[in-house]
Amino acid sequence: MSDRRRIALFGGTFDPIHEGHLHIAELAKQRLELDEVRFIPCRISPHKLASHPTPGEARLEMIRLATLALPWAVVDPIELHREGPSYSWQTVSTLRGHMPEAQLFWIMGTDQWLALPDWAHPEILAENLEFIVITRGQPPEPREGYRMHGLTTQHPASSTRIREDLASGGSGLGWIPPEVGDFISIHRLYSRPMN
Numbered sequence: 314m315s316d317r318r319r320i321a322l323f324g325g326t327f328d329p330i331h332e333g334h335l336h337i338a339e340l341a342k343q344r345l346e347l348d349e350v351r352f353i354p355c356r357i358s359p360h361k362l363a364s365h366p367t368p369g370e371a372r373l374e375m376i377r378l379a380t381l382a383l384p385w386a387v388v389d390p391i392e393l394h395r396e397g398p399s400y401s402w403q404t405v406s407t408l409r410g411h412m413p414e415a416q417l418f419w420i421m422g423t424d425q426w427l428a429l430p431d432w433a434h435p436e437i438l439a440e441n442l443e444f445i446v447i448t449r450g451q452p453p454e455p456r457e458g459y460r461m462h463g464l465t466t467q468h469p470a471s472s473t474r475i476r477e478d479l480a481s482g483g484s485g486l487g488w489i490p491p492e493v494g495d496f497i498s499i500h501r502l503y504s505r506p507m508n
Contacts, residue, residue, distance in 0.1 A: 324354075326355055327375070335490070358399065392404055398434050479503035
């Protein structure tokens with residue numbers, strides 16, 4: 314094993330963060346012997362330009378609360394501080410400049426892996442990091458020029474279903490950490506259906 318720090322970047326809307334996200338991060342940490350998983354909430358997803366996520370500072374705080382007991386988890390607001398849509402190649406380029414010696418990974422789902430060739434500048438991602446692809450079924454297909462590790466998990470949590478449950482007066486289907494549930498309740502987040 315190399316002495317280089319092994320750091321996975323875990324981007325997403327995290328609206329809200331839930332036990333499935335934490336399960337994926339823990340699984341990736343264990344299987345790939347990661348030193349750190351960096352949670353990166355996006356400001357605006359380029360794939361969901363019509364959506365209106367919960368304000369970034371609230372999502373950032375929910376991630377912080379959910380990861381307080383995880384010494385290997387880092388909450389990074391880099392994309393929230395940038396104007397416009399959050400492009401992964403910009404994030405990776407910036408972080409690579411800050412951590413030139415680190416071995417970088419990117420955690421993503423199978424749907425993102427399949428769509429990756431259509432992302433902005435996927436070649437920059439391929440050059441700078443390895444992909445950890447989370448699947449619920451068949452292992453992801455390798456792609457020439459990309460370094461990929463497939464991980465299978467069956468966690469059922471879904472941010473969309475959690476928001477729907479909270480909007481109808483539920484408590485998040487048991488899929489959100491208690492500290493996050495308290496924050497949501499205090500700030501009355503998700504009390505109406507999201508767009």
